[in-house]
Amino acid sequence: MKKTTSTLALAYTLVLSSLLSMPQASAKSFKGNKHRSSQPVAEMQANAQIPNTKALKPTPNLSIKTIQPHTAIYAMTFGGFDVGHIRYQLTQVKNNHYQYKVDSDLGFLLLSDKRQIISEFILDSEKFTLTPISFYQNRKGTGGDFIETVTFDPKNQEAKSLFKKKGKALTLKQQTLDPLSAQVQMRLDFLGQKESFKYHYVLGNKVEDVSFSLVGTESIAFDNHKMLATKVEVKRKSKKRKTYLWFTEQLGYIPFKIEDSRKGKEAIIAQLIYYEQETSGGNIIFGKKVPLRTIHEKPKSKKKKHHRR
Numbered sequence: 001m002k003k004t005t006s007t008l009a010l011a012y013t014l015v016l017s018s019l020l021s022m023p024q025a026s027a028k029s030f031k032g033n034k035h036r037s038s039q040p041v042a043e044m045q046a047n048a049q050i051p052n053t054k055a056l057k058p059t060p061n062l063s064i065k066t067i068q069p070h071t072a073i074y075a076m077t078f079g080g081f082d083v084g085h086i087r088y089q090l091t092q093v094k095n096n097h098y099q100y101k102v103d104s105d106l107g108f109l110l111l112s113d114k115r116q117i118i119s120e121f122i123l124d125s126e127k128f129t130l131t132p133i134s135f136y137q138n139r140k141g142t143g144g145d146f147i148e149t150v151t152f153d154p155k156n157q158e159a160k161s162l163f164k165k166k167g168k169a170l171t172l173k174q175q176t177l178d179p180l181s182a183q184v185q186m187r188l189d190f191l192g193q194k195e196s197f198k199y200h201y202v203l204g205n206k207v208e209d210v211s212f213s214l215v216g217t218e219s220i221a222f223d224n225h226k227m228l229a230t231k232v233e234v235k236r237k238s239k240k241r242k243t244y245l246w247f248t249e250q251l252g253y254i255p256f257k258i259e260d261s262r263k264g265k266e267a268i269i270a271q272l273i274y275y276e277q278e279t280s281g282g283n284i285i286f287g288k289k290v291p292l293r294t295i296h297e298k299p300k301s302k303k304k305k306h307h308r309r
Contacts, residue, residue, distance in 0.1 A: 059225040059250045073274040079266030100180045113141040119180035128192035135178035168205040176200040190253035211235040223286040
């Protein structure tokens with residue numbers, strides 16, 4: 001079996017947590033299977049140019065100045081096939097203490113990947129920075145189950161990591177985060193109008209690095225509204241793999257779409273289909289809420305009834 005593709009590998013590269021962990025050999029079966037879901041993955045294409053029509057409304061000016069509690073749901077596809085959904089929930093535990101939770105239910109026929117990921121951190125909205133507290137991931141599905149935990153000690157620049165029952169004490173770099181809190185920090189950097197995006201985060205008992213470069217802006221459509229999105233690319237030495245992300249100011253720079261491809265072949269795509277943000281004047285909602293479940297399931301065989309003569 002070839003080396004698995006982790007979503008945390010895609011996790012931060014995609015700036016969504018790594019939630020599609022399948023053996024490469026198994027993932028190739030998506031290409032040859034002719035069964036497609038009749039259910040649409042997303043009603044709006046993230047890269048679609050805005051047509052010259054009055055049918056699309058301007059996006060409300062949300063004037064987001066810091067990270068707000070919210071719920072976001074993404075539809076995941078691989079090579080055009082629906083593989084499930086990912087739900088992100090940011091909640092305020094107390095004062096500046098926040099929890100970022102991810103639930104996913106992905107699968108296709110005999111392949112499955114179900115995860116719960118939780119990150120807790122302290123948010124300083126004035127300095128546009130955060131301090132990680134803990135990270136937890138529970139993964140079940142094809143290829144093996146595992147649990148990962150990280151406890152941070154920012155004052156001493158240390159962390160205790162446990163991955164697949166193997167523990168390790170780590171010496172941290174300046175402002176080392178976890179994959180989920182790093183996503184929130186990137187949003188803070190957008191809100192703080194920074195132009196460089198480089199992050200350190202703990203993953204798999206190691207400290208990983210990732211950098212992004214600005215590509216430009218594109219018009220997008222979401223829930224019959226028009227928006228302007230900032231497009232970024234993950235920096236890599238190899239040109240064989242490309243990962244692009246689109247962010248919109250109106251949604252507090254939450255990723256709107258993430259596209260990851262290798263050698264120009266089938267892409268793994270995460271597309272935002274629902275966003276709900278808490279505000280003092282009532283919740284703001286975009287898109288259509290869907291249940292968190294695996295779209296593709298192996299059809300149950302119908303047993304033929306034998307009639308007695």
